[in-house]
Amino acid sequence: MASVLSLTLFLSLTHLLVFSMGRELQSHPTPTTTLNVAASLQATRHVFSLSSTAEQQEQAELESAGEEEGSSKSLLTVRLHPREAVKPSGHEDYAALTAARLRRDAARVRGISARVALAAKGVKHSEMEPLIEEDEEASEAASGIEGPVVSGMQQGSGEYFSRVGIGQPAHEQYMVLDTGSDVSWVQCEPCSDCYDQADPVFNPTSSSSYRAVGCDSSVCRSLDVSACRNNSTCMYQVSYGDGSYTVGDFATETLTLGQSAPVRNIALGCGHDNEGLFVAAAGLLGLGQGALSFPSQLGSHTFSYCLVDRDSSSSSTLQFGGDPAGTVTAPLMHNRRMNTFYYIGLSGIGVGGSVLSIPPSSFQMDEGGDGGTIVDSGTAITRLQSQAYTTLRDAFVKGAQALPRTSGVSLFDTCYDLSGRASVDVPTVSLHFPEGQALVLPAKNYLVPVDSTGTFCFAFAPTNSQLSIIGNVQQQGTRVAFDTANSVVSFTPNKC
Template identity: 55%
Template sequence: MAMHAAMTTTLLPLALLLVSVVIMSGASASSPSSPSSLRFHYIDPRNFTMAAATLFSSSSSSSRPDGRPSLALLHRDAVSGRTYPSTRHAMLGLAARDGARVEYLQRRLSPTTMTTEVGSEVVSGISEGSGEYFVRVGVGSPPTEQYLVVDSGSDVIWIQCRPCAECYQQADPLFDPAASASFTAVPCDSGVCRTLPGGSSGCADSGACRYQVSYGDGSYTQGVLAMETLTFGDSTPVQGVAIGCGHRNRGLFVGAAGLLGLGWGPMSLVGQLGGAAGGAFSYCLASRGADAGAGSLVFGRDDAMPVGAVWVPLLRNAQQPSFYYVGLTGLGVGGERLPLQDGLFDLTEDGGGGVVMDTGTAVTRLPPDAYAALRDAFASTIGGDLPRAPGVSLLDTCYDLSGYASVRVPTVALYFGRDGAALTLPARNLLVEMGGGVYCLAFAASASGLSILGNIQQQGIQITVDSANGYVGFGPSTC
């Protein structure tokens, strides 16, 4: 803990007022299957050193030299292989999924409508499906590999199982518990069953513990809870992990067999690993696009804590303890801190407000006053140098860069804690391509007091979550 405390005031070097954005010639700005054609070059390259991306195959997972299990973390486009008529079509689909996810979080984390995952209301879904990032995990003995959606805001781990009364289509064969020597149903009167968020939904006729998990986009899973063995690549199998074996499941999870919950609760994988993982994991989110490389998900604490990272305290919402909140205290644009009302990002005693980190949300949401100040400062710094473009979906600050070889945009900084530790975001985490040379600021106003740090702002930054000691680290390296 002392090491963490010493690092809370460590700052990433602040980037200069403006960064240079270069559009590579010969790249198709509207190619739906390629990542953004923007390439970012900083005036002072010492501020952000862009490490070469490490590419993994879709089934890649391994054990690191230090013995910690590591998984390739894949964006949904890389898993589904889906192509879109245009970049705009792809981004409109993302916006639709994003809206459903945010509505779910706002409803679940609102003090007036607090609900748990288990037994919560199933609402109308959307056709685009669920989940933004996936991993490949071996389930059972012998292990059968399955794609699982990664969700930092969920606790229950579950997969679709045979026999299946209602199942959606997945990429791999359905898991057959009868073929696994390590599958053991959990009795409904056991302590594990009572640990389910919100309590168990009851007992099956066999006496096994039943569970039900519902998500805000209309997806849900129902089945029995079981103890099973999970294998991460060539790492040592982890025995006795409580997972849901879903016999009734609805949702388009882009071919995934289920979900890997990484929340702060006791039923998540991190919570169940306990001392084996030290209550810690780190991840790096891959960029969007079907041909983008993979990110990584590593369980356990690195003995050599990264020096130079921005370490900030994690905050826990007593009303919804599964989510990871961070103590955001301010915003900056172009090296200048914005004059915002004190307490604008505070987590209240009744569980309202606050800033939650979420891998399932793409665009960062801010309270309306904070977003307006950020948007206006960003646009004011650019001035009339760049032509504006009409807003696209929820993104209202857009520019037509189709005729430019390079442009300059202001930096955006996030300030945390009392000491004001600052994380300055790379330009690639600020602007997203909407097609036709149009780029939009990837922030939006929240419909409530809740703020969400989305995955566009997290992409390419090594993030370490140490729930045992109550800290999260950003950087210092990119990935």
């Protein structure tokens, strides 16, 4: 009897060992991967030849996408473009462009971190100092506000654009896509203060579907900061953490995305005073989880995007509806104090095929709603708590000892001189999620050029905030799908 029990126990343990090994091997990345140095540097030089080619390519790409996807009527699809594919950078070289990108990114991260920290303390947006006031003073708000006008290349609330038709007839505008915002808005005539954009500023009098929102409407009451113009028209204000803001009338309009049917009665801001915001884009399409976000107004519980290389002239798609399933899945977490952001259950980070010894609490939200990890389309560089970042960086440096080091650049403290090399092998970096799920990042998603001569930097950065952010550089080339009904975020590499 004892021998039978021993044999049974042996077989059970053997089966468990084989099963465990199978799961580990399935999600266990290889120790190294190859970075194509020559291709990355070529892309940096190509940036300065980009202009409005994105718009010229859009029709052909949309038709191609429709054929590949079967032109499903259940899908609402629009093309995505990196910023530089919409408007030339205006910088003298790639190093200057990188510096502007990183300044803009730092400003955005400071703003997001401040919002989360204040929310964790119970401070709401509506309790922060508004720029608009009530009744007769509100009618003069758009012309009475003073603030710094800063180049959009030095500020930040998003790096990827889509072409959206505003009004009827549709006026095509480039809109920034932002999973970290809820309220959508567009610059409007008459302008008290409008920044430079690629398209003519939208004039609401030219649209037959434009409708002002009343002060007593539930839509107006849903705004964090609002006021009433002439006791009838709702005014909105959205302020960003870098000091920039947009102020104007709140309205409903018809939006047309790609070749999809027009979407009517979408609440959005018609901004007459827009300070320190986005050069080139006409406004912002809010993709957060709040009640006023575009997905929420659509009633869509699923949407996905794939972000092409930021230095590329090609485009990819933003889709609403369809099957959100992906190769790697992570739980979507809820922050009761901050419903805009998409928090995910990140459990660890791997380097060279091994998961690092980082306490899981480094990535988790506390009971007060502080900390945690969000996926954000507008932040470029992934931010980690300082101790977690140090562990990750040190492991990467150890695995990349053969590469020649050089001095740091801006927020990057780990850089290499890869000039004269066509390719190099680097340690694999992977993001790990519950139940053994792992997303292996391509080398170009974490070792990035900062000039056109061969300086590459490790594209993660530390933060003093408790919040971690998975940025768009790490998301490039991966379709990221959000399924709020089932509380899942999925990642599918190479599905742009």
